[in-house]
Amino acid sequence: MSPIGMTVLLVVTLAAFAWSAWQRWRLMMVARRPDNRGDSVGERIGTVMRYVFGQARMPRYSAAGWAHIIVFFGFMVLLLNSIMLWVRGYVTDANPAYHLWIFGVDQPLGMIYAFLRDIFTLLVIVGVVIFFWNRGVLRLKRLTLNTEGMLILGIIFVMMVADFVYEGVEINAPPHDGKFIAAMPIASIVAAGLRVLPGETQHVLWQIGFWTHSALVLIFLNLLPYGKHFHVLTVVPNVFARALTSRGRIPPIEDIEGRLEREETLGAKTVRDLSWKDVLDFYTCTECGRCTDQCPANITGKALSPKHLTIDLRNHMYENAPALIGGALEKKDGDEGEVDEKFVLVEGTIKPEVLWACTICSACEEECPVFISYIDKIVAMRQNLAMEQGVFPEQLQTMFQGIENAGNPYSYPNDQRADWAEGLDVPLLTENQDVEYLYWVGCAASFDDRSRKIARAFAQLLKKASVNFAILGPEEMCNGDPARRAGNEFLFQMMAQQNIETLNGYNVKKIVTACPHCFNTLKNEYPDFGGKYEVIHHSELLAGLIRAGKLKPTNSVNTRIAFHDACYLGRHNEIYDPPREVLRAIPGVQVVEPEKTLDRGMCCGAGGAQMWKEEEEGDERVNHARTKQLLNVLPSGDNTALGSSCPFCKTMLTDSLADLDREQVGQVDIAEVLWQSVEAGD
Numbered sequence: 001m002s003p004i005g006m007t008v009l010l011v012v013t014l015a016a017f018a019w020s021a022w023q024r025w026r027l028m029m030v031a032r033r034p035d036n037r038g039d040s041v042g043e044r045i046g047t048v049m050r051y052v053f054g055q056a057r058m059p060r061y062s063a064a065g066w067a068h069i070i071v072f073f074g075f076m077v078l079l080l081n082s083i084m085l086w087v088r089g090y091v092t093d094a095n096p097a098y099h100l101w102i103f104g105v106d107q108p109l110g111m112i113y114a115f116l117r118d119i120f121t122l123l124v125i126v127g128v129v130i131f132f133w134n135r136g137v138l139r140l141k142r143l144t145l146n147t148e149g150m151l152i153l154g155i156i157f158v159m160m161v162a163d164f165v166y167e168g169v170e171i172n173a174p175p176h177d178g179k180f181i182a183a184m185p186i187a188s189i190v191a192a193g194l195r196v197l198p199g200e201t202q203h204v205l206w207q208i209g210f211w212t213h214s215a216l217v218l219i220f221l222n223l224l225p226y227g228k229h230f231h232v233l234t235v236v237p238n239v240f241a242r243a244l245t246s247r248g249r250i251p252p253i254e255d256i257e258g259r260l261e262r263e264e265t266l267g268a269k270t271v272r273d274l275s276w277k278d279v280l281d282f283y284t285c286t287e288c289g290r291c292t293d294q295c296p297a298n299i300t301g302k303a304l305s306p307k308h309l310t311i312d313l314r315n316h317m318y319e320n321a322p323a324l325i326g327g328a329l330e331k332k333d334g335d336e337g338e339v340d341e342k343f344v345l346v347e348g349t350i351k352p353e354v355l356w357a358c359t360i361c362s363a364c365e366e367e368c369p370v371f372i373s374y375i376d377k378i379v380a381m382r383q384n385l386a387m388e389q390g391v392f393p394e395q396l397q398t399m400f401q402g403i404e405n406a407g408n409p410y411s412y413p414n415d416q417r418a419d420w421a422e423g424l425d426v427p428l429l430t431e432n433q434d435v436e437y438l439y440w441v442g443c444a445a446s447f448d449d450r451s452r453k454i455a456r457a458f459a460q461l462l463k464k465a466s467v468n469f470a471i472l473g474p475e476e477m478c479n480g481d482p483a484r485r486a487g488n489e490f491l492f493q494m495m496a497q498q499n500i501e502t503l504n505g506y507n508v509k510k511i512v513t514a515c516p517h518c519f520n521t522l523k524n525e526y527p528d529f530g531g532k533y534e535v536i537h538h539s540e541l542l543a544g545l546i547r548a549g550k551l552k553p554t555n556s557v558n559t560r561i562a563f564h565d566a567c568y569l570g571r572h573n574e575i576y577d578p579p580r581e582v583l584r585a586i587p588g589v590q591v592v593e594p595e596k597t598l599d600r601g602m603c604c605g606a607g608g609a610q611m612w613k614e615e616e617e618g619d620e621r622v623n624h625a626r627t628k629q630l631l632n633v634l635p636s637g638d639n640t641a642l643g644s645s646c647p648f649c650k651t652m653l654t655d656s657l658a659d660l661d662r663e664q665v666g667q668v669d670i671a672e673v674l675w676q677s678v679e680a681g682d
Contacts, residue, residue, distance in 0.1 A: 003089060005089070005211075006089030006214070009089075009214065009215060009218065010086065010218070013215075013219065016222050017222050017224075017225075021225060021233075024230075024283065026325045027279070027317055027318075028276050028283070030324045031271055031274040031275050031276050031278055031279045032273070032275075033268075033278075034275070035275035035277045037240075037243075037277060043244060047239055048240050051369070051371065052239050055068070055069045055369075057367075057368075057369040058369055060290070060369075064130070064131070067126075067127040067130040067131060070123045070124060071124050071127040071128065071131075074120040074121070074124035074127070077113075077116050078117060078121065078124070080113070081117055082213065082214070082217045085213055085214045086214060088210075089214065112183075114181075115183045115184070117163075117184075118183070118185060118186045118187050119186070121163050121164060121186065122160075122186050124156065125157065125161070128153050128157045129157075131149075131153050132150075132153055132157075135150060141293075142288065142289025142290065142293040143288065143289050144228070144287040144289070144311070148223075148227045151223075152220070152223070158212065158216060159212065159213050159216050159217065159220075162210075163213055164186065164190045164209075165190065165206070165209040166205075166206055166209030167187035168188075168190035168191035168193070168194045169194060169202045169203070169205055169209070170206070171184065171187060171188055172194060173202075178191060178195055228285060228287040229286075230283045231285065234280060234283045235284055235370050237280065238277075238280050238284040238370055239371050241277050241280065242371040242373075243373060246524040247365055247571065247572050248362075248520035248521075248573060249525055250375070250379050250484055250485070250525065251376060252489070252493070252525075252528045253266065253267075253489050256493055257490075260490070265388065266383055266387045267380045267381060267382065267384030267387065267487065268384055269339065269345065269384045269388065270339055270343045270345060271316070271317055272329040273380070273384070278373075278376075278377060279317065281372040282313055282317065283314070284370045284372060285307070285310045285314065285370070286370060289307050290367040290368065291306035291307050291364035291367055291368050292306050292307040292308070292364070294364060294366070294600065295363055295364055296359060296361060296603040296622045297358060297359065297616070297618070297622065300620045300622050300625050301618035302353075302357035302617070303351060303357055303616065304354045304355075304616075305354075306364035306374045309354060309374065309377070309378070310372060310374070312349050312350060313345070313350070316345070316348075323343075324343075328340065328343065329343060346381050350381060352385065352391065353617070355382055355385070356382075356392075356393055356616055357615075357616040357618075358374075358375075358378050358608050359567070359605060359606070359607040359608040359610050359622065360378070360567075360608030361567040361571065361603035361607050362571040362572055363567075363571065365571075366571050366599050366600070379484075379485060379487065382485075382486060383488075383489050384487075385487055386486060386487030386488050387487065387489065387490055392486065392487060395612060395613040396609060396612055398612070399482055399483070399486070399609070399612035399613075400486075400488055403480070403491060403495060404491060407478060408447060408478045409443060409478060409482055409612055410443060410448070414474050414477070415474045416446070416447070417441065417447075417476055418446075418471060418474065420445060420455045421459060424463070425463075426463075427469075427470040427471070428470060428471060428472070428473045429470040429471065429475070429506055429508075430473075433470075433506055435468045435469050436468045436469065437467060437468070437469040437470075437510045437511065437541075438469070438470060438503070438508045439458075439462070439470070439511075440471075440472070440479075440511050440512070440513040440515075440518050441455055441472075441513070441514075442479075442514070442518040442647065443478050444515060444647035446476070450647075450654060451651065454514050454650065454669040454672060455514065457669070457671040457672045457674070457675040458538050458542075458671040460679065461545070461671060461674060465550040467541075467545070472502065475502050476502075477498055477499055477502075478495055479495065479499060479517070479521040479522060480492035480493070480499075480521065481517045481518070481520070482517075482609045482611065482612055483609075485609045486608075496521075496525070496529050497529060499526075499531070500526060500531035503531060504530070508533060509533060509534060510533065511533050511535045511536075512535075512536050513535070513538065514538040514646075514647065514669070514671060515647055516566040516567075516573075516645070516646045517568050517607075517646075519535060519537045519568065519569065519573070520568045520569075520572050520573060523535035523573070524572075537578070537645070538670075539575065539579040539645045539670055540578045542671065542674060543578040543579075543581040543585075546581070546582065546585045546674075552678065553585050553674060553678055554677065555677045556587040556588035556677070557588045557589050557673055557677050558588040558639050559589055559590070559639050559640065559641050559666070559673070560635065560639060561583060561589060561590065561592070561641050561642070561643040561673070562592050562593075562630040562640075562641075562642055563579065563583065563592070563593065563644070564594075564601065564604065564626065564630055564642060564653065565597065565601035566604075566644060566645055566648075566649050567603050567604075568607065568646070569645060571601075579643075579645040579670050582673075582674055583643060583670055585674075586673055586677040589673065589677075591643070592634070594630050594632065594633050595629060595632070595633075602622075602625065602629060603626065604646075604648070604652040604653060605621065605626065606623075606648035606649065606651065607648075611648055611651070621659075623652040623653065623655065624660065626653070627642070627656035627662075630642050630653070631660075631662060631665065634665065638664070640665050640666070641667060641668050642665060642666070642668070643670065643673070645669060645670050647669070650667055653667050654667040
């Protein structure tokens with residue numbers, strides 16, 4: 001052994017890594033938007049244990065997932081071996097069988113560790129071969145196929161082979177003298193193969209194996225800050241710091257009126273307007289492509305790829321790192337605040353069509369194994385475009401004006417909000433304030449003829465079950481969801497404050513709504529502005545009323561229904577069972593699931609303000625692609641329908657059925673089907 005050689009190796013490589021890590025830290029600190037992620041420490045630790053050390057999301061892609069699990073736990077086991085080798089570099093005793101402390105193969109604990117090390121060394125080789133196959137042979141589209149990935153896999157493979165050679169030679173040396181060691185079965189087989197070589201040759205191989213592993217693991221460490229494998233170090237803090245609130249919540253811009261008066265930046269114009277957690281997301285991206293693989297915009301040929309959005313933002317920071325660290329974005333005396341165009345995120349780094357293609361469906365965030373967020377960054381860049389630069393799709397202007405002037409994106413007179421309830425004797429809150437539930441109808445069910453059928457069916461079900469409820473009628477305004485997700489945070493906050501003032505004025509406690517968009521906004525976003533209510537979706541209430549016997553579906557509805565999950569109900573709020581529970585309680589209804597369902601259900605294409613604009617250019621409309629998936633599990637003929645629990649989904653799927661000439665297939669909300677069974681409706 002060579003203590004001097006080991007010292008030089010450790011000092012040089014660890015010093016180089018420390019410098020690289022310090023530069024990455026300084027770059028992360030360029031992002032200045034405050035972001036506190038130190039709350040609920042116990043819950044955060046639990047998340048790390050489940051998703052990092054438990055690898056809970058990895059098996060969603062079976063082969064690659066299990067290969068990663070093998071390699072992950074292999075490195076956990078083999079890290080001790082690396083430490084033992086570095087320590088051994090300072091041992092001058094010629095005894096080749098030396099092991100660190102109690103981990104000698106002749107010690108009980110050492111035998112257990114030796115067995116784990118032996119098995120996991122082989123398993124890591126198997127995992128690496130699977131990764132080589134995915135990259136070199138299958139060349140999976142979702143992966144970033146570059147030299148870095150193959151280089152890292154090569155380093156890992158060589159390290160594992162070096163370990164077997166090193167251990168095999170030790171088994172052939174005294175005191176083992178080539179005897180088979182049960183605690184090291186694979187290494188013992190390697191030792192048998194090495195015995196054909198002269199002792200001197202084996203000794204050279206032993207030295208090569210020792211120094212190869214000792215050096216490569218440190219070289220690997222120094223490569224981490226410069227590529228996708230940086231996640232090896234950043235994944236624990238990134239998962240620990242993940243948002244604990246619903247994915248449906250967009251963080252508010254604090255003191256937005258003051259910021260407008262002070263002409264401060266709104267949204268994200270440069271990386272300075274991001275948070276340290278956003279940059280940590282960039283560092284942690286593994287480039288696995290799972291997010292893009294599930295993205296409805298990308299699936300239908302749009303410009304958006306969540307993976308490349310993250311990579312492009314990360315590369316922008318890396319390419320401009322010296323200038324950013326040097327204070328290029330800091331305001332100096334006499335500076336009017338103009339920013340060099342090369343530091344502006346949208347146009348230079350991210351094309352606007354990438355941002356406007358997003359449906360805010362959260363499929364990317366549901367899939368990401370390291371909890372990178374995408375929605376907050378996309379909305380932040382939309383905010384800067386919409387409010388500061390006045391740049392957004394032309395059709396959104398009509399929606400903005402409708403909300404601001406008429407109180408709804410349809411631009412209908414708001415005094416028509418209760419027209420859908422004609423003849424149903426639905427009370428207004430002004431007439432009866434002593435109610436259990438406020439039924440928040442929403443804009444779609446108030447003004448869209450197809451969605452009005454949902455409102456009528458649901459109201460009649462509530463009356464049938466003797467639920468004490470009322471509606472706001474003309475006092476209800478758009479909750480602001482489409483404006484917020486289109487980047488117009490100012491308009492959203494204006495609507496939120498107006499609605500909250502109305503709700504709090506009536507001392508509302510419980511709200512039920514049939515619209516997942518209203519549900520998500522009222523439940524997850526209004527509390528930020530003082531509107532704290534118990535909000536439930538109509539599917540939850542209806543399922544509870546059926547269980548309690550207050551609604552009894554008795555009439556058979558002979559229909560095969562392919563069910564579609566609304567993104568703002570499912571992935572945003574993890575409500576999947578209640579809608580199915582309602583449908584399965586109805587005699588004659590057969591619920592079938594498409595291939596993409598539940599948390600992998602594809603978006604209908606309406607979210608993220610897409611309902612109010614034309615889709616970005618692509619190969620296919622999102623709603624067409626989703627409808628085809630649903631139709632694939634339905635037989636041809638009568639008595640089939642697409643089921644949903646969202647008025648916007650109903651609109652998108654109904655339009656798609658017409659476009660695809662499949663109008664003989666029905667499109668129904670769960671409330672409509674239940675009312676048909678309860679009351680033998682038409």
